[in-house]
Amino acid sequence: MALPTPPTTAAVPPRAQSAAEALTPLIESTYTSPEIIFYINGRKTTLSNPNPHWTLLDYIRAQPNLKGTKLGCGEGGCGACTVVLQVPESRSEKRRVKHLSVNACLFPLVGIDGKHVITVEGIGSVDKPHPLQERIAKLHGSQCGFCTPGIVMSLYALVRNAYDPETKKFKLSERDIELEGHLDGNLCRCTGYKPILQAAKTFITEDLKGKLADESTAPDDAKVDREVLDLAQTGCGSASKGSCGRPGGCCRDGPSDSSSSDSISPASTPPTEPTSTPDDENIPAVVGVAKEPQPDPALSGATYAPPVKSKENKLGETEIKTATTLEAPLSESRHGVPHVQFLEYVPGTELIFPSALWKYEPRPLCYGNGKKIWLRPTTLDQLITLKDAYPSAKLVGGASEVQVEVRFKHSDFAVSVYVSDIPELRETKLPSDAQLVSASELVIAANTPLTELETICKEVYAKLGKRAMVLEALRKQLRYFAGRQIRNVASLAGNIATASPISDANPVLLASGATLVARNKTKGAIALPMSEFFVAYRTTTLPPDAVLTHIRLPIPSHEAREVSKAYKQAKRKDDDIAIVTSAFRVRLGNEGYVEDVCLVYGGMAPTTKEAIKAKQTLLGKKWFNSETLDVALDALIKDFDLPYTVPGGMAHYRKTLTLSLFFRFWHESAAELGLGEVDNQAIDEIHRAISDGIRDDYNPNEQRVVGKQVPHLSSVKQCTGEAEYIDDMPKQDRELFGGLVLSTKAHAKVVSVDWAPALELPGVVGYIDKNSISKDKNVWGSIKKDEPFFVEDEVLHHGQVIGMVYAETALEAQAAARAVKIVYEDLPVILTIDEAIDANSFFDHGKHLRKGLALDDRMDEAFAQCDRIFEGTTRMGGQEHFYLETNAALVVPSGEDGQMEVWSSTQNTMETQEFVSQVTGVPSNRINARVKRLGGGFGGKESRSVPFACYLAIAAKKEKRPMRLMLNRDEDMLLSGQRHPVQARWRVGVSNEGKLIALEADVYDNAGYSQDMSGAVMDRCITHFDNTYECPNVYLRGHVCRTNIHSNTAFRGFGAPQGMYFAETYMYNIAEGLNMDIDELRLKNLYKVGEHTPFFQKIDDDWHVPITLEQLRRSSEYEKRKAAVAAFNKTNRWKKRGICLVPTKFGLSFATALHLNQAGAYIKIYHDGSVLLHHGGTEMGQGLYTKMCQIAAQELGVPLDSIYTQDSQTYQIANASPTAASSGSDLNGMAVKNACDQINERLAPYREQLGKDAPLRALAHAAYLDRVNLAANGFWKMPKVGYKWGDTNWDTVKPMYYYFTQGAGCTEVEVDLLTGDHTVLRTDLMMDVGNSINPAIDYGQIEGAFIQGQGLFTMEETLWTTSGQLFTKGPGTYKIPGFADIPQIFNVSLLRNDLDGKPLTWHHLRSVQSSKGIGEPPLFLGSTVFFALREAVKAAREMNGQGLQGWELDSPATSERLRLAVGDEISRKAQVVRREGEKAFFVAVA
């Protein structure tokens, strides 16, 4: 095959030759191979001249059988794309392999040459899952499943590296799993992480003291790399002391504290087959390992008759058993206690390193085309020659910078050179121990992967001790540097050459006095001192034709009294770029005077920067002297005097951190050198212990199927990567891909749009925009039709859709979309709620709640009755949904009658169908809107998913070709709206005793540019403004602000968390104002049965908040811990703790959209006895399909695995309400039951005839032969509800909510006052979910919602630029909680008994199986973290003599807000003055 011709791009800096002229001779002489040869899942593969724009992920996802590896962000921030590279271990003399988890979305395709790539499909399948896959599934570690393959692969690398084939020992500890950062590059938005960690911990062999359990199957020579672990001995019941990590804790952990009961509650659909016996005990779940797990016959084991050929066919002659056991991993349960059985981790089944690769000789590669080429040299000389010939060639190491530039900054590197396979650059050779002792420096190969460098740092530090403190400082920075997958491939050279001002490694290198070694053809080795290397923003002294080859890191002499330390503060501890990062080194003379000092900061200037003024001040001063500390702090302020408007914002916080981190260093260095008594509390950073926690895991009301802890029915498929999401669906014949043209302005007139340049690009087929449909059809909206599909004449927010280009591939479509030229004329923007109020920019809303004197406009009188009145303005930021699967759709026109199959990742099939019908002009009966599963929704796909299907449908109709679209993460965040930022201006009056008397508030939400559901969100917000407290006189006014940001939308909780947050805020203000204990105030004002809410709903006697609070108070040992927290705070100067116990109630039903409270279901029993179930709900990880199948199985009296749900589609269920408002189970469950009732009635005669235990296949077959209809259409509408706004008649007003899901949460936190960093020490949650249909799913919802709430109230912060551009557009800038953020102790229980231990009954609950909706209600309990933090900071303020008067902590309680609220001397010193008219760099829009 012909060698690629290099691009003709001109060289920079100008040389005589173009790339083609410079490189062609080299390619012809050296880079003669255009083939990448590698193994994938054990199979040898050769790629000849592949697409040079492809990453590894692009290649993998282009393979029809490898769709398990997902695209979640494309920037290395979510881990959904994780695969494992199996490679020879270069630092070992022996033939050893190691397993590296890497982000396929960043990894250059060229880099897999000579390696073995393992994807999730390579390790197991539904038929034969890997134990990891099976255990995550069975322990409920997968909900929507989109993150799961990536997490499986990160754990796979860990598990495989835990085995040493030489010693044949396997060693994996809890510490390895949780504290060494193996999972820090993976995000999950659904599960709350706890069950995943528990599944991982079932592999722990601490019990075995690192020995392999079963050595009888020791690998033979040919299979030296097979890892072997027999878990049989790690399960419960072994003599070991460790925990197996199973749900409910290990049987070694002792029993949990909830009690048993055997009784069931009366309900509208009472449980049909209770299985609990009165002597059931509350025993924790049991986990075992078995060769062949035995499934529970109640759940699996359906048998089917063969097809009926003729009347003579006899029943049961040849029964066919389904093979669904593994698809639906079943958990058996005895007396309400789950018994989980695992497959053994069988030795010898792991993928081995292909023997051919041991002999593999790397050779120079080159592939590409006239626009872009890749070269892969194999020696340093080849690289130097190449760089000399063509200096502009872009070097690529781990690609963690370069690929982000390519994808998001659209940098188009014409010539890319992969350097990570060059041994001289990537292999750091450690000197012998003897050499090391006398070494004055450590020489690091520039492209050594960072995880390897971490190991080297540890090794050298272990050998040299404190002399090598700089390496320990570097290791510490590396531990919190990006995610594991990035650290496995990224390099110091990449970090240094990028010259990012927030680099974490550069401060350490600079402070240590490191020297870089570069090399070029003309000068050979060039020494570049780090101190002179950074000359301006991302500009260095590295000559363009040079390559960084080594870093020389000085190690101080034995005699030196030197200390080096590094510190970093980010929004999230794990995998986050720094806000401020620093490294310090000080050397003292014998008398303790400063001989040398170097204080280096990142994040404080356009480059990594040394504090020169502070250095000058400190030189010659006595270090251990408080005056020295003071003058150093003053000098640092001069070094880094940031203005209010500084790029990146947070001027005051960054200055404060600059001082705080030095303050910490001063203390720590003094302690290290033994200079005298220091305050050790100033030194300690926040530390995390290994997490723990229980679910109370026992269901006294368990029936044959309902009430069992059945794992999500798709969970094994999700773990093996076989579960199909929209973008995994096979490529359709002649399919095209859409690329959206998005506005770059927040508010502007569109002067012109020129799409001609886009149409000229390769692969582009066409373009659509407002001109492609008539004006009356160019409008949509969920409640009010007020937004155009395509911009008409004026753009109203950054990212608004102007048009869509479609092309043969996604990359081509996206490139073409960027080529569309748009001319704008800027208009002024309104971004914040305050700006909207000032400009009177509102949507019509006008819904108020009035109670008591407010009904007669006599709130003044109400306030006149109060002893004390408090008021405030409270703000709460929005929240990005960050579902792992971005919006996607696939439209397939049939070619006949305008019919279309419209696949969409939507929660709303009906609106998808309705609007596709509108834009295509085809009636709804020809539009089948379908969805099999969503990779998370959380409300974000309730309405905002609709336009994407419509764009595709317009184009599909025009071209008569299938169209597909999957948004990039940044597009999704720009377009799809978020949780509403809100603001309340409230006033509350109380008696001196703390009894609420009057409450009045104006509440605002930031709707964005269109209404979407913002009015309904506001309704729910003000109907939860009471949380659980009675107030006789209430006047609440809701306002919906119109601004120039994206249209905010539904998000789990739908305004209720915001309302309840306001309630708890005014309660804290009252308690502080009255100097009253907050818990006493809460109890005093809790609703009592018979009282009414501000919307006149009577609190009925299913009111369980008081007993929930009390039970949680006891089980969490709240009083004892509250006292301990107070004691801790008295004795701690630099750390404070806070604790709180907060109740919640959440109203269930589509509150003010009565018509949505209906559902349909369709059941078909085939004559073989198998059942097909459809209902209107969509599956997005919340386990709805599983619960619905359980209900159908229970009602029809069949095993669970005889029920099958294929997808949700409008051809099966017409007019389905969106799956939202936590009502999916309530509505669809009742419709399913209704259909089952009809079928049961029709089958009754056959049951009588064939016996009550006759299998369904026998009944169905008999009924079929009698021509009985075996299909039934179920329907249900929610009774009772129907509140009408403004109806204030106590007697006739209908309830707004069908019932309240109730609960309480208790959280304890610790805050580092120097940085604002925090950790959640413990959380206990208790929820009243009625009779749970599936406790495992409900626990998962509770834990997941809590963690999402924790993110909302602490770290998730959406920011805009002052001109209205969304800044937080991906996981790099927007942080959701990760594995290391969950509470260190995390206990979840369900309310089952009253305070006397008697089983509870729900007298008014008329829901299916007496269960309650649980998706949204627990989310608010994430605020317990916020309120506990508030308590901790309050303690700090009191210590610092700061009053509470006028003090507000807005949500989210970011590290910035927490640190600045401490009110100490350091933050006062760092104060930044805001000058007249100055605006902060970023805008938060609440």
Ligand SMILES: Cc1cc2nc3c(=O)[nH]c(=O)nc-3n(C[C@H](O)[C@H](O)[C@H](O)COP(=O)(O)OP(=O)(O)OC[C@H]3O[C@@H](n4cnc5c(N)ncnc54)[C@H](O)[C@@H]3O)c2cc1C
């Ligand atoms: C999700 C994510 C998280 C991150 N988190 C952090 C973080 O916490 N802290 C932090 O500091 N950084 C972070 N980064 C930035 C990045 O990972 C680091 O800068 C990393 O060290 C880059 O190394 P690399 O090998 O991947 O560089 P590449 O992307 O391969 O290259 C980066 C630059 O270095 C040049 N280069 C590479 N090798 C050489 C060489 N031998 N000689 C000369 N030039 C060379 C390249 O030409 C390119 O200009 C993060 C990045 C991502 C995507």
Ligand code: FES
């Ligand atoms: S898709 Fe690769 S890390 Fe998110």
Ligand code: FES
């Ligand atoms: S299960 Fe992890 S993101 Fe949904």
